[in-house]
Amino acid sequence: MNIQPIAHFHSPFSSKFGIPKQSGLVEELEGTIVFVPEYRLADALRGIEEFDYLWLIWEFSGNKHGASSLLVRPPLLGGNTKLGVFATRSPFRPNPLGLSSVRLKGVEWESAEGPVIHVLGADLMDGTPIYDIKPYVTYADCHAGARSGFVDSNPIKYLRVEISEDLAARLSPSSLQTLKKILALDPRPHYQNDPQKVYGMPFEGYDVHFTVSADGLLRVRDLGGSHDEDAGLIEQPDR
Numbered sequence: 001m002n003i004q005p006i007a008h009f010h011s012p013f014s015s016k017f018g019i020p021k022q023s024g025l026v027e028e029l030e031g032t033i034v035f036v037p038e039y040r041l042a043d044a045l046r047g048i049e050e051f052d053y054l055w056l057i058w059e060f061s062g063n064k065h066g067a068s069s070l071l072v073r074p075p076l077l078g079g080n081t082k083l084g085v086f087a088t089r090s091p092f093r094p095n096p097l098g099l100s101s102v103r104l105k106g107v108e109w110e111s112a113e114g115p116v117i118h119v120l121g122a123d124l125m126d127g128t129p130i131y132d133i134k135p136y137v138t139y140a141d142c143h144a145g146a147r148s149g150f151v152d153s154n155p156i157k158y159l160r161v162e163i164s165e166d167l168a169a170r171l172s173p174s175s176l177q178t179l180k181k182i183l184a185l186d187p188r189p190h191y192q193n194d195p196q197k198v199y200g201m202p203f204e205g206y207d208v209h210f211t212v213s214a215d216g217l218l219r220v221r222d223l224g225g226s227h228d229e230d231a232g233l234i235e236q237p238d239r
Contacts, residue, residue, distance in 0.1 A: 005129035007035040009058065012178075013125050016062045018187040018201035018208075021075070022089070023100035023123045025156075026181045028174065030105070033117040033130060040114025045107060053136035054104055054119065059129045060096040067092045075190035076154045087149065100124065101136055158184045159212060163220040170206075170223055179203055183210065183218050 011031040013019050020026050033056075035044075048054075071082040072090040085093055102119040109115050117133075161183045168176050187201055193212075198221060201208045209222040 003131050005036060005059075005131060006039050006133070007033045007130040009033055009056075009122065009124040009126070009128040009130055011122060011124055011126045011128075012202075012204040014202045016125055017199075018182060018203060019125055020123045020182060020185055023102055024121045025123070025185060026178060027103065027121045028178045028181065029121055030178075031102075031119050031122045031124065033119065033133070034113050035115070037114075042109060042115055045115050045117070048104070048117075048135065049107055051104060051135040051137075053101055054117075055134040055136055055141075056098075056100045056102060056122070056124070056130055057132040057134075058098045058100065058124060059131065060091040060093075060098055061127070061129055062125050063091055063096055065092075066096065067094050070094075073190075074150065076156070077150060079190035083150070097131070098124070101141075156185070157216075159186050159216050159218045160184070161218050161220070167220055167223050171204075175204055179208065183208075183220070186212070186218070188212065 009031055010033075011019075012029070020029070067085065070085050072085050072088050072092060073079045073082055074088050074090070077083075091098065100123055102122045105118040105120050107115055107117055161180045163176075163180070171179065182203070188199060195212060195214050198209050198211055201210070206223045208220060210218050210220045212218045
């Protein structure tokens with residue numbers, strides 16, 4: 001089967017570092033879906049606004065190498081326990097396809113790029129190829145009480161986030177709230193835990209520099225400058 005992108009995603013993240021590890025974790029995070037020219041047709045989206053959520057099938061295009069093993073180390077387990085790739089959501093897979101559920105904010109029907117879909121809560125990097133879009137339907141896609149394996153016994157641990165008034169004033173209120181929620185998820189690669197290290201993360205054109213203390217306090221040090229490429233921008237953590 002030969003598949004080609006039907007669209008590309010646009011988000012505040014120009015690199016993999018800092019992107020939430022699952023969709024829906026930061027509900028305020030906005031993104032847009034811009035179709036390739038041959039699919040910029042209103043008819044292709046007829047009826048889509050009657051749904052609250054969409055499934056996106058996309059490519060882990062930022063990974064520089066493919067899967068090297070069928071065992072991966074989920075960061076939720078500390079990065080030390082190995083599980084089968086098909087029992088995780090690791091981005092390093094035999095076929096590098098991602099699946100995300102996003103909230104439909106609306107459709108911009110009249111634009112220079114044809115109909116554009118605006119969504120919330122996506123976990124995609126800017127420029128990510130999208131291969132298909134499907135509506136989320138509750139009777140088939142929602143399974144109340146379903147088990148979630150190791151995820152059930154390993155809840156997400158959130159960091160406390162501190163940002164000075166001077167730096168916060170450079171962001172809009174909505175961007176500030178979104179950034180705080182992203183940082184609280186701990187963007188660092190699971191194998192790094194150095195309280196002296198300054199990490200760098202791109203967000204909405206800014207380079208967010210921060211440190212994380214041993215007791216879980218993330219302090220934003222600066223907005224600007226260049227990324228610290230050694231901070232984890234090269235490798236996207238397992239999910």
